[in-house]
Amino acid sequence: MxxxxxxxxxxxxxxxxxxxxxxVLSSRVRLARNLxxxxxxxxxxxxxxxxxxxxxxxxxxxxxxxxxxFSATMDSLTNLDKQILVERHxxxxxxxxxxxxxxxxxxxxxxxxxxINEEDHLRMQSLRPGLQIKEAWxxxxxxxxxxxxxxxxxxxxxxxxxxxxxxxxxxxxxxSAMLHLPALVLSEQINQIVQAVNKLGLAVRGLYGEGTEAxxxxxxxSNQMTLxxxxxxxxxxxxxxxxxxxxxxxxxxxxxxxKKSKTVYNHIGRAxxxxxxxxxxxxxxSMNLLSLMRLGFDLSLFQGADRILVDELFITTQxxxxxxxxxxxxxxxxxxxxxxxxMRDRLKDVSxxxxxxxxxxxxxxxxxxx
Amino acid sequence: xxxxxxxxNIASVHLTQIVNQETKKIDLCEPCSKEKGVDDPTGFSIAxxxxxxxxxxxxxxxxxxxxxxxxxxxxxxxDFKKAGRLGCSECYHxxxxxxxxxxxxxxxxTRHIGKMPQFYRNTQDLTTxxxxxxxxxxxxxxxxxxxxxASLRDELRLLNTQLKxxxx
Numbered sequence: 001m002x003x004x005x006x007x008x009x010x011x012x013x014x015x016x017x018x019x020x021x022x023x024v025l026s027s028r029v030r031l032a033r034n035l036x037x038x039x040x041x042x043x044x045x046x047x048x049x050x051x052x053x054x055x056x057x058x059x060x061x062x063x064x065x066x067x068x069x070f071s072a073t074m075d076s077l078t079n080l081d082k083q084i085l086v087e088r089h090x091x092x093x094x095x096x097x098x099x100x101x102x103x104x105x106x107x108x109x110x111x112x113x114x115x116i117n118e119e120d121h122l123r124m125q126s127l128r129p130g131l132q133i134k135e136a137w138x139x140x141x142x143x144x145x146x147x148x149x150x151x152x153x154x155x156x157x158x159x160x161x162x163x164x165x166x167x168x169x170x171x172x173x174x175x176s177a178m179l180h181l182p183a184l185v186l187s188e189q190i191n192q193i194v195q196a197v198n199k200l201g202l203a204v205r206g207l208y209g210e211g212t213e214a215x216x217x218x219x220x221x222s223n224q225m226t227l228x229x230x231x232x233x234x235x236x237x238x239x240x241x242x243x244x245x246x247x248x249x250x251x252x253x254x255x256x257x258x259k260k261s262k263t264v265y266n267h268i269g270r271a272x273x274x275x276x277x278x279x280x281x282x283x284x285x286s287m288n289l290l291s292l293m294r295l296g297f298d299l300s301l302f303q304g305a306d307r308i309l310v311d312e313l314f315i316t317t318q319x320x321x322x323x324x325x326x327x328x329x330x331x332x333x334x335x336x337x338x339x340x341x342x343m344r345d346r347l348k349d350v351s352x353x354x355x356x357x358x359x360x361x362x363x364x365x366x367x368x369x370x
Numbered sequence: 371x372x373x374x375x376x377x378x379n380i381a382s383v384h385l386t387q388i389v390n391q392e393t394k395k396i397d398l399c400e401p402c403s404k405e406k407g408v409d410d411p412t413g414f415s416i417a418x419x420x421x422x423x424x425x426x427x428x429x430x431x432x433x434x435x436x437x438x439x440x441x442x443x444x445x446x447x448x449d450f451k452k453a454g455r456l457g458c459s460e461c462y463h464x465x466x467x468x469x470x471x472x473x474x475x476x477x478x479x480t481r482h483i484g485k486m487p488q489f490y491r492n493t494q495d496l497t498t499x500x501x502x503x504x505x506x507x508x509x510x511x512x513x514x515x516x517x518x519x520a521s522l523r524d525e526l527r528l529l530n531t532q533l534k535x536x537x538x
Contacts, residue, residue, distance in 0.1 A: 034459055035459075036459055037442060037458065037459065037460060038458065039443040039445075039457055039458040040455060040456065040457060040458055040459075042453055042455050043443060043445060043449065043453070043455070043456075043457040043458065119455070141485070144485075145488070148487045148488060149488070153487055154458075154459030155486070155487055155490065156459075156462065156463075156482070157482070157486070157490060157494070158481055158482060159462055159481075159482055160482030160484060160486075161482075162459040162462050164455040164456060165454065165455050165456075166456070166469060166472060166473060166476065167476060169462075169473065169477070169482075170477065170482045170484060171482070171484040171485065173484075201478075225476070225477045225478045226477065227473060227476075227477035227478065227479060227480065227481075227482060228477050228478035228479020228480060228481060228482070228483060229477075229478045229479070229483070229484070230483055230484050231484050231485055
């Protein structure tokens with residue numbers, strides 16, 4: 001089956017059931033596992049990698065949670081397909097570069113996915129919309145317990161699950177949440193917050209963009225340490241920090257509205273203006289503007305429109321998703337035109353942000369009109 | 371400033387990360403930063419980078435400059451220096467000494483206390499039971515409760531065969 005027929009439509013993939021989940025976009029838990037005695041993927045010859053793939057892939061496919069799953073070897077996917085999977089956060093960029101001897105399995109609900117022969121033999125992830133870190137851990141723990149009966153894991157009672165990189169040793173767990181923090185960025189508190197979270201042994205990264213730049217004001221918080229701590233403690237610690245980040249973001253939003261409402265409305269109004277009227281737009285610019293528009297939705301400034309629209313555009317305007325809709329290979333410039341066309345079209349029925357309730361505070365004109 | 375990785379080019383990418391209140395700095399040149407995936411914020415951690423550098427020296431020192439080769443997969447310290455990753459699960463056993471200090475700086479502890487595969491949980495439970503029974507048996511003999519000692523001895527035998535059965 002083609003991956004594009006399998007994946008849910010972008011609006012569906014972005015659907016979050018809880019209204020509380022305005023700030024936390026998604027939660028995920030990943031476990032790294034390897035098979036005993038076989039060399040790790042980075043050091044293995046092709047034959048060994050194929051052997052590992054042929055052992056793990058059927059074991060994963062046979063899981064009850066994997067009925068009607070999508071399963072493929074990485075060499076059978078086109079570069080565009082792989083890029084789509086990266087943009088959906090289902091595989092890493094590293095895995096997208098893999099070919100023969102690597103594989104990918106995704107369940108029908110698109111909330112459990114497995115990378116075979118990425119950095120480790122087996123990397124399984126559980127994904128959940130919104131703030132559901134504990135649920136994600138439960139799901140992946142269960143999957144791991146079923147798989148351990150079918151696969152001979154490399155495990156040592158002293159060091160735990162043995163991984164290619166010592167940074168993942170022990171539990172092999174990476175717990176993370178994706179957060180949208182525009183007010184902390186606008187109020188310039190974000191660096192301070194990032195440093196405080198770092199001190200707790202957690203990493204904060206911009207999800208898109210290079211270096212410290214966080215495009216679309218989207219950040220990923222994750223644990224760094226994996227050895228000498230219980231999985232449940234790591235999950236608990238991350239949940240607590242995320243809860244605090246939500247509170248900080250909410251406070252920052254309230255303060256901004258109280259003290260600098262003009263600035264906030266100006267940002268959102270301009271973002272809407274450009275998105276709804278531009279004729280050329282880079283993916284970088286679109287991410288930053290969509291982030292501001294999303295904030296506008298959170299503040300109920302876009303009456304009558306569905307906020308899922310912004311989340312959908314966030315996905316569909318990414319380079320590979322855009323390219324997918326056209327047969328010919330697009331240049332960057334062409335993509336920028338088409339992206340702007342798409343934005344104008346999708347936003348044509350969204351009326352401008354309703355900030356009128358505050359407009360009575362506007363200073364009255366001191367001269368009557370002629 | 372020279373690149374920490376290739377030690378040749380001028381470093382133009384400077385990274386600082388605070389992990390556990392410890393500041394870690396690294397300077398890279400453009401090509402090395404690309405190669406190490408610094409431009410991929412989703413997959414990058416400075417710990418991984420430092421690992422490839424300091425860790426390799428650590429491994430070398432722990433063996434007194436002697437070249438160790440993993441008998442299972444043929445992996446050497448030189449490979450570790452290049453990749454910052456180990457060769458196979460057996461490598462942890464053979465490079466044990468050099469890794470110890472490294473793990474200390476990276477993690478909360480150096481001993482795993484998390485989840486275990488069912489098989490290990492079983493053997494661990496059995497082993498604890500075995501040790502407890504052994505103690506009871508010794509006490510029974512010391513107290514000259516020979517009837518009790520005999521039944522304890524039978525229980526011990528049973529456990530021992532169970533333990534043998536679970537070992538692959």
